[in-house]
Amino acid sequence: MNIRLNKKLHWFQLSQRQRVSPFPNYISMETVCNEMKQVIGYAYQQSIVFFTENVFYAFFDKDDHERVGMGVMKRVLADPALFMKLAKKQKAFGRSFYRFLRANNKPAALKTMHNAKLAALHEEYDKRYRQVYSHYFPVLAMENYFFQYLREYIASREPDPIRAGKAIDRLITEQRAMINWQERKAALAVCQRIAQNSRWRAIFKQRHAGNVLKSIRADTALRALFMKHVRRFFWITRDYDDPILSQEDFIVRFKKLLASDPHAALKKMIRDEQQLERDVRAIYRTLKIDTKHQRLFKTMREAIYYKELRKWIVSQTLHLYDPILIEIAKRGVLSIRQARHLLTQEVRPMLVHGIDMSSIVNERIRLVVFHNFRRKTAVLMGKQAQQYFDFFVKIDRKVKALYGTPVSPGTARGPVKIVINPDAFHKVKKGDIIATIQATPVFTHVLSIASGLICDGGPGITSHPATLAREAGIPGIIGLRMATKILKDGQIVEVDGNEGVVRIRK
DSSP states (O other): OOOOOOTTSOEEEEEEEESOOHHHHHHHHHHTTTTHHHHHSOOOSEEEEEEETTEEEEEEEHHHHHHHHHHHHHHHHHOTTHHHHHHHHHHHHHHHHHHHHHHHOOHHHHHTSOHHHHHHHHHHHHHHHHHHHHHHHHHHHHHHHHHHHHHHHHHHHOOOHHHHHHHHHHHTOOGGGOHHHHHHHHHHHHHHHHHTOHHHHHHHTSSSHHHHHHHHHHOHHHHHHHHHHHHHHTTTTOOTTSOOOOHHHHHHHHHHHHTSOHHHHHHHHHHHHHHHHHHHHHHHHHTTOOHHHHHHHHHHHHHHHHHHHHHHHHHHHHHHHHHHHHHHHHHTTOOHHHHTTOOHHHHHHHHHHOOOOHHHHHHHHHOEEEEEETTEEEEEOHHHHHHHHHHHOOOOTTOSEEEOEEEEOOEEEEEEEEOSSGGGGGGOOTTOEEEESOOOGGGHHHHTTOSEEEESOOOSTTSHHHHHHHHHTOOEEEOOSSHHHHOOTTOEEEEETTTTEEEEOO
16 A cells, blocks of 8 residues: 655654564554544544564654644543543453453463464454554643643743742652552562561572472462462563563562561652652642642643553553464464564464465564554555655764653763663663663663663653653653664763753763
């Protein structure tokens, strides 16, 4: 299918992230041009997304994005409870999605399943995923416009930009959406109980995680307590292509918590939550924020929670779908990575008619473009894809400053460390500035020692890097586009999380 690229539109990069494949992300971009219309009354005219060696870029037209974003914001201003109404639907979608996958992802049954039934499972996943994503994207469409509206309101009450930035940071912090915060709090509660039981304490003092796990399995009560936590949080590091946390991973986490004082740490977290509530009330009083805007700040917090709800559903359903996708890959003589580059409509011909997809998906791994235009999608590879990529992805290595969206206030100066994947975490030392494409929950540990976070991607104030930077209490900037390509390890940079500027000093 041929869709003409209009170079005169005001194209901008909305998102960029690493460790992602077309499945299911190309489906996401189709929904924002199609199914989202039925959910919120608005949909995009078009979007353009690139995948190259598991790095993803998404581009939209600024005027189109503003039309959709401002339209959704108008709906929200008229109905501040909108996101919680959508959350109720989203939870129902999630429960149904989980039941469907658990009923159909047993490896033994998949091995004997007819090819046509296997293809039907993939088509059903596509359908259910679209349902989830089309209800999620309205938050992403309007969040920056809504945030700017709230910033301007706070600026009208507080002329000092530093104090205003700190105020709005507190007013939009939503700890329910901080999944690492919630996991740590729950883990501390479990560790507090373990610390009170001498036999359980002794189990976790064993040196090797494998031995600890054997002992846990032998103790019925401890196993139930431990596995409840695992089942609740195993998925928090799953970000499309990323792995889940293993039981051994949780043992390592618990051992670290038990080495300190879990009771004191839990009390501190509870105090911090209570302090946040007091701070919000104090800001309302000091700045004389009216009832209408108090509700709108609550709406922003609900939007952040709602956005993370989609993440919880997608991460868990992707994990539950893995056995099905692995079986599809095996029958198509593909690796799991190759299978993630298949389109939904290609799975049935591959399985039922024996169409060889290996050469096509290998080309897509190198570079593929999805140009979504209303209800049409052009899939471009080879020379056409490269022409698109060269037009959209440009690097100016002579710049002395990078500009993005500020998402966590404060300033920091220090050596930058380029960290694309977790295997580079070892480079980060206390006080470093982390530069990455997109920070995800797996970055939590290194962010605790960093002094700043800058990201090429991050689609808005409710994105993962924004939430993680605020959770870590460090300045954060997203949407820099080319920071990881321009900066080098060890360069000194200044991060201004109030203005959204990264200045290159050396």
